[in-house]
Amino acid sequence: MTVHHQTLALLLFSAFVAVTLGITTWVSRKRHGSAEEFYAGGRLFSPMENGFAIAGDYMSAASFLGVAGLIALFGYDGLLYAVGFLVAWLVVLLLVAELVRNCGRFTLADVIAARMSERPVRIAVGASSVTVSVLYLVAQMVGAGSLVALLLGRTSEAAQAWTVIGVGALMxxxxxxxxxxxxxxxxxxxxxxxxxxxxxxxxxxxLRFHGDVDRLLLTAAERSGHGRAFLAPGLKYGGSWSERLDFISLGLALVLGTAGLPHILSRFYTVPTARAARRSVVWAIGLIGSFYLMTIVLGFGAAAVVGPDAVRASNEAGNTAMPLLALDLGGGSGSTGGTVLFAVVAAVAFATILAVVAGITLASSASVAHDLYASLRRSHARHRSEVGVARTAAVGIGVVAIALGLLARDMNVAFLVGLAFAVAASANLPVLLYSLFWRNFTTRGAVWAVYGGLVPALALVVLSPVVSGSPGALFPGVDFQYFPLQNPGIVSVPLGFLAGWLGTVTSDEVPDEARHAETEVRSLTGAGAV
Structure with a gap:
């Protein structure tokens, strides 16, 4: 990239950082230091404000950079990510949004612990929430590194590393x-x-294709080198039986994973009522749906205008397809229009990463303080000390995410987010649904459901081609690959549900009918919800 690209993009990015730091400073002067203010913003946001915030939290680097890149490289098969990310919101709206808002205070563990023995449940759910959050953060760090590599012409890995560290510090x-x-x-x-x-x-x-979508798609297919196969299923997931199972596994993880994401569930606590939570999701679905429809156009646009070969030459995983498309649409490298449009897209992508990592870090630090720390020191913990622990936890989580982000910097960000979705669907979703809808669910069932999904999901990822045994793995020089699929969802999600059922039916615990009745009434009516 030219000096003009670098300067303008960095200026726009700096302007966004300055504005958001100003907002943070202004808010920090008005806060009261209570847990409700720190975790839920005082529950004062309107449905429209929270809907925009949910959309801002959800439309991450995976959406803006990763999905467009996958569509540009693999055509129809890349659509799975856009469809999965969007359809997942119907699960959230129909099954969990209102009930979670009514049953909890700050975190997912609040919902589960309402009718269980608190300590083991909070420790299990808190550990799972932190794990999912860190995996999600890694994807954002990889997106930040990819942008910097493009901006600096891949001349300085040190600069790329320092940018990832800077993003972590800002969050x-x-x-x-x-x-x-x-x-x-x-x-x-x-x-x-x-x-x-x-x-x-x-x-x-x-406008480049005069509004002719057919021409856009045919041009993308021609430049892809695959012809009509680019527009049909199977280019990425249609080869061996393992690739086809991977397709099903990924779809399962994407559709079910959103309902188990800690940073999304925590957004339902920032509105005053359950009705506001439902309306927030409706706003979010409208915004997110529109965004993913446009992302499909941009993905095929990148294939047609830039070409998959140029995208791969810039970034093997396709993470830079969107900025390269902006550069070409603005007039090409060296032109004023190309410089401006590229800089705007790069700055928006940076803004995307910063906003998402802030939301994820807040949710994970809340899990550490409100669930893990408060469970271990329940008799001594006060709200102020809990908030202090949350701030300290944010630093530790940031350090871990930065380290893993540097390690996984050559992977597609949408693919990395797919792994986080798989863990969320395996560990968090089963225990949440059982707690809300199964009268006889017990503490052992809750703990087993979490660990029964979390441990297999992580183990299968470690033993998969993601970590070793393939050219694009984290450690390509070694091979301890025993699980053939890249996404573990097709195995780990059923295991999470099975473990929760098995733990419950083998438990000697007698479910507390009164607590279940209280939770049921509260979840359905909102009576007693904070």
Whole structure:
């Protein structure tokens, strides 16, 4: 990239950082230091504000960079990510949004522990939530590194590493100083910028092909080198039986995983009522649905305008397809229009990463403080000490995410997020659904459901081609691959449900009918919800 690209993109990115740091500083002066203020922003956000924040939290680097890159490289098979990410919201709306808002206070463990023995349940769910959050954060760090590599012409790995570290430092600052209120406004600003940038790029792609979508698709197929096969299923997942199972596994993880993501579930606590939580999801579905429809156009647009070979030459995983498309649509490298449009897209992508990592870090630090720390020191913990632990936890989580992000920097961000979704669907979703809908569910069942999904999911990832035994693995020089699939969802999700059922039917615990009745009434009516 030219010096003009670098300078303008960095200026726009710096402007966003300055604005969001200003919001964080302003909010930090007005906060009261209570757990409710830090974790839930005082529950004062309107459905529209929370809907925009949910969209800003959900439309991550995986959506803006990864999905477009996968579509540009693999055509129809890349659509699975866009469809899966969107359809997942119907599960959230129909099954969990209202009930979670009514049953919990700050975290997923609040819902589960309402009718169980608190300590073992909070430790299990807290550990699972932190694991999912760290995996999700890694994808955002990889996205940040890919952008910097493109911006600097892949001339300095040190600069790429320092940018990942800088993103981690900023997310810790956002969370530590501003809590949920600052994080929410950062996500709202980011959602507006992202939607605006995506609309502009989509219009420019359609204008390039005079509004003829058929011509766009046929051009993408011709430049892909695969012909009509680029527009049909099977290019990425249609070979061996293991690839076809991987397709099913990934779809299962994407559709079910959203309902188990800690940073998404925590957003339902920031509105005053369950009705507001439902309306928030409706707003979010509208925004997210529009965004993914445009992402499909941009993915095929990148294949048609830039070409898969150029995308791979820039980044093997396809993470830079969107910025390269913007550069070409604006007039090409060296042109003023190309420079401006590339800089805007790069800055929006940076903004996307910063806003999402802030939300994830807040959710994971809340799990550490409100679930793990408070469970171990329940008799001594106060709200202020709990908030202090959450701020400290944000630093530790940031360090871990930075380290893993540097290790996985050559992987596609949408693929990495798919792994986080698989773990969430395996460990968090079974225990959540059992707690909400199964009268006889017990503490042992809850703990077994979490660990019965979490441990197999992580073990299968470690033993999969993601970690070793393939050219694109984390450790390509070694081979301890025994599980053939890249996504473990098809095995680990049923295991999570099976473990929860088995733990319950083998438990001697007699379910507390009164507590279940209280939880049921509260979940359905909102009576007594904070």
């Amino acid at each position: 810790v600052i956002y969370v530590s100083l501003g809590g949920m209120r600052a994080t929410t406004w950062i996500q709202i600003v980011k959602a507006v910028l992202l939607m605006g940038g995506t609309v502009v790029l989509t219009v420019l792609v359609l």
